[in-house]
Amino acid sequence: MAENHEVERTYRDLGLEAVSSEPVSTEGTRSFAQQMLGFWVTFKTMFKKVNTVEYPDVKEPTAPRFHGRHQLNRHPDGLEKCIGCELCAWACPADAIYVEGESNTEENRMSPGERYGKVYQINYLRCIFCGLCIEACPTRALTMTNEYELADDSRSKLIYEKADLLAPLRDGMLMPPHPMYPDMTDENYYKGDVLGFHPSQEVQQ
Amino acid sequence: MTTAEILSFDPGWLILVKGLLVFIICVVATLVAIWAERRIVARMQMRIGPNRVGPFGLLQSLSDGVKLALKEDLIPAAADKVVFLIAPIISATTCFMAFAVIPMTGPVTLFGHKTAMQLTDIPVGVLYVLAIASVGVYGIILAGWSSGSTYPLLGGLRSSAQVISYEVAMGLSLVAVFIYSGSMSTSEIVAAQQKWWYSVVLFPSFVIYAISMVGETNRAPFDLAEAEGELVGGFHTEYSSLKFALFFLAEYVNIVAVSALATTLFLGGYHALPGLTFTENWLGGWFTIVWFLAKVSAFFFLFVWLRGTLPRLRYDQFMKFGWKVLIPASLFWILIVATMRVMSLRGTSRAGVLGFAVGVVLIVLVGSFLYDASKKRGESESEIEIPAPSFPVPAIPVKDRSVSQSEVTRG
Numbered sequence: 057m058a059e060n061h062e063v064e065r066t067y068r069d070l071g072l073e074a075v076s077s078e079p080v081s082t083e084g085t086r087s088f089a090q091q092m093l094g095f096w097v098t099f100k101t102m103f104k105k106v107n108t109v110e111y112p113d114v115k116e117p118t119a120p121r122f123h124g125r126h127q128l129n130r131h132p133d134g135l136e137k138c139i140g141c142e143l144c145a146w147a148c149p150a151d152a153i154y155v156e157g158e159s160n161t162e163e164n165r166m167s168p169g170e171r172y173g174k175v176y177q178i179n180y181l182r183c184i185f186c187g188l189c190i191e192a193c194p195t196r197a198l199t200m201t202n203e204y205e206l207a208d209d210s211r212s213k214l215i216y217e218k219a220d221l222l223a224p225l226r227d228g229m230l231m232p233p234h235p236m237y238p239d240m241t242d243e244n245y246y247k248g249d250v251l252g253f254h255p256s257q258e259v260q261q
Numbered sequence: 262m263t264t265a266e267i268l269s270f271d272p273g274w275l276i277l278v279k280g281l282l283v284f285i286i287c288v289v290a291t292l293v294a295i296w297a298e299r300r301i302v303a304r305m306q307m308r309i310g311p312n313r314v315g316p317f318g319l320l321q322s323l324s325d326g327v328k329l330a331l332k333e334d335l336i337p338a339a340a341d342k343v344v345f346l347i348a349p350i351i352s353a354t355t356c357f358m359a360f361a362v363i364p365m366t367g368p369v370t371l372f373g374h375k376t377a378m379q380l381t382d383i384p385v386g387v388l389y390v391l392a393i394a395s396v397g398v399y400g401i402i403l404a405g406w407s408s409g410s411t412y413p414l415l416g417g418l419r420s421s422a423q424v425i426s427y428e429v430a431m432g433l434s435l436v437a438v439f440i441y442s443g444s445m446s447t448s449e450i451v452a453a454q455q456k457w458w459y460s461v462v463l464f465p466s467f468v469i470y471a472i473s474m475v476g477e478t479n480r481a482p483f484d485l486a487e488a489e490g491e492l493v494g495g496f497h498t499e500y501s502s503l504k505f506a507l508f509f510l511a512e513y514v515n516i517v518a519v520s521a522l523a524t525t526l527f528l529g530g531y532h533a534l535p536g537l538t539f540t541e542n543w544l545g546g547w548f549t550i551v552w553f554l555a556k557v558s559a560f561f562f563l564f565v566w567l568r569g570t571l572p573r574l575r576y577d578q579f580m581k582f583g584w585k586v587l588i589p590a591s592l593f594w595i596l597i598v599a600t601m602r603v604m605s606l607r608g609t610s611r612a613g614v615l616g617f618a619v620g621v622v623l624i625v626l627v628g629s630f631l632y633d634a635s636k637k638r639g640e641s642e643s644e645i646e647i648p649a650p651s652f653p654v655p656a657i658p659v660k661d662r663s664v665s666q667s668e669v670t671r672g
Binding site for chain 1: 304
C-alpha cells in the first residue's frame with residue numbers, strides 16, 4: 057500500500073483533495089486445488105436441470121410484446137385501417153416494405169377516408185423485426201403478432217402479400233369493399249366510435 | 262499357460278474372425294463414443310445433446326456418417342492427389358492396428374477353440390503400439406502438406422509437433438512399467454498387475470501417461486491443431502466427405518486405443534476390480550471384456566470431462582509443459598524407479614528400499630520448499646522505489662510493478 061500513500065502525498069503536495077480511489081487489486085494465481093474445483097463445477101452441472109426447450113415438440117409462449125410477423129388490422133366494421141401512406145416503408149431501415157396506395161371510390165371503398173393500400177408487401181428476407189414500421193404507422197393499421205415460425209424455402213414464399221398480412225374477419229365485420237358506417241367520418245373511425253357494421257353497409261354490398 | 266502360448270495355437274481362420282471382431286468393436290466404439298461425448302458435454306453445459314435420431318439419439322453418429330459419405334468429395338486443385346488420398350487412410354488404419362495387441366479378455370472359448378480376445382501377442386507389444394502411433398503422425402503431416410493450402414499446413418505442423426513431443430513423454434512414462442513388469446508384452450504386463458495395479462504402484466507414471474495421451478490424441482485442452490478460431494480446422498481443413506470421415510474415425514479410434522493401452526498398462530487390463538475377482542469366471546471368462554470396456558469408458562469419460570472443463574492451452578505453453586515439465590519429471594521418476602528396482606533385485610532389504618524412497622521424497626520436498634523460498638525472496642528484493650509522480654495518478658498494483666521490473670533486469 058506504499059504507493060497509495062505516495063499518491064495521497066502527491067495530491068497533498070499539489071494542494072488537491074485526495075481523491076478517494078481504491079488501488080487496483082488483481083487476484084493472484086489460485087492454488088492448484090482451487091483450480092481443480094472447475095472439474096467439480098462441470099461434474100455437478102451434469103445433474104442439473106437442462107435449459108433446453110425441445111422446440112418442435114414443446115413450444116414455449118413468447119414474451120407478450122415479441123416482434124413476430126406483421127399484421128394489417130381492420131376497423132370493427134371490416135374496413136381496412138391501412139391508408140396507403142407509405143410511412144412504414146419510409147421508416148423501414150432494411151427497405152423491406154413496399155406499398156402502393158390507391159384512392160377510395162364510392163363503388164370500391166376499402167378503408168375510411170381518401171386512400172387505401174392497394175399493394176402491400178413485406179419481404180421477410182430483409183425484415184429485421186425492429187418494429188420501426190409499427191411506430192411509424194399513423195392509424196395503428198400495422199402491428200406485429202407473436203408468430204415466429206417464418207422459415208421457408210424460396211424467396212417468393214417469403215415476400216408476404218397483402219392477403220397474407222391482413223387480419224381475418226371477426227364477428228361484426230364485413231368483407232370490404234363496402235361503404236362507411238352511416239353518418240360517420242374517417243375521424244370517427246379513428247377515434248373508435250364505430251363498434252360494428254350497420255345493416256345499410258351490408259345491403260349495399 | 263500364458264496368453265502368448267494360448268494364442269500360438271490359433272488357427273488362421275480364427276485370427277481372421279478375431280481381426281474382424283476387433284474392427285467391429287473399434288467402429289462401434291467410435292459411434293458410441295461420439296454420441297456419448299456429445300451427450301455428456303451437453304449435460305455439462307446444461308443442454309440435452311443429440312436426442313432425435315433413434316432412441317436417446319443413439320443413431321446420431323451413424324446418420325452423420327451416412328451424411329458424410331453422401332457428400333461431395335472435393336479435391337483441391339493445388340493438392341497432391343495421391344498423397345491427399347493416402348493420408349486419411351494412413352491415419353485410420355494405424356489407429357486400428359494399435360488394437361491388435363490389446364488383450365480384451367482373459368482365456369475364453371471362441372467357436373470351440375481356447376483362445377483370448379487379443380489378435381496377437383508379440384514380446385514387444387507396447388513398443389509396437391508406440392511405433393504404430395508414430396506412423397499415424399504421417400497421416401496428419403501428409404494431409405496438411407498435400408492439401409496445398411496454408412492453414413492445413415500450419416495445422417499439420419502443429420499436430421505433428423505436438424504428437425511427437427508428447428510421444429516422448431508417453432514413451433518415458435511407460436519405461437517405469439517395463440522396469441516393474443520386466444516385460445513389454447501387453448498380456449504379461451496385465452498378468453503382472455494381478456496384485457497391485459500400476460496406477461497405484463507407479464502413480465507418477467500413470468499421471469504423466471494420462472496427460473500425454475490427451476496431448477497425443479490432439480484432444481481438448483490440447484486441441485491446438487484444430488483450434489477453430491485460429492486454424493479453421495487444422496490439417497483436415499480441405500477434406501470433405503468420406504476422407505474427412507476417416508480422419509474423424511481415426512481421432513476417436515485413437516482415443517479408444519490410448520484408453521485401452523492405459524487400461525492395459527495401468528489399470529490391470531481385463532481383470533476385475535480388487536475384491537470382485539470371482540466375476541472373471543462368469544460367462545466362461547467372457548465377462549472380463551465387460552471389465553475391460555468399463556475401464557476404457559472410464560478413461561473416455563475423463564477425456565470428455567477434460568474437454569468440458571478446460572480451456573485450450575496456448576501453443577508455447579503447451580510445448581513448454583511437454584518438454585520442460587513432463588519429460589524431465591518422467592526422466593527423474595524413471596531414475597528413482599530403476600534404482601529401487603535394482604536395489605530390490607540385488608537383495609537389498611525392504612527397509613533399505615523404503616529408506617531410499619523416503620529419502621528421495623524428502624529431498625524433493627526440501628528442494629521445492631527452498632526453491633519457493635528463494636523465489637519469494639527474489640520477489641521482495643526486486644521491489645524498487647518508483648519516483649514519485651509529478652502529477653496525480655491512480656494507484657498502481659504492486660504485482661504488476663515487480664513483474665515489469667524483473668523483465669527489465671532480465672532484458
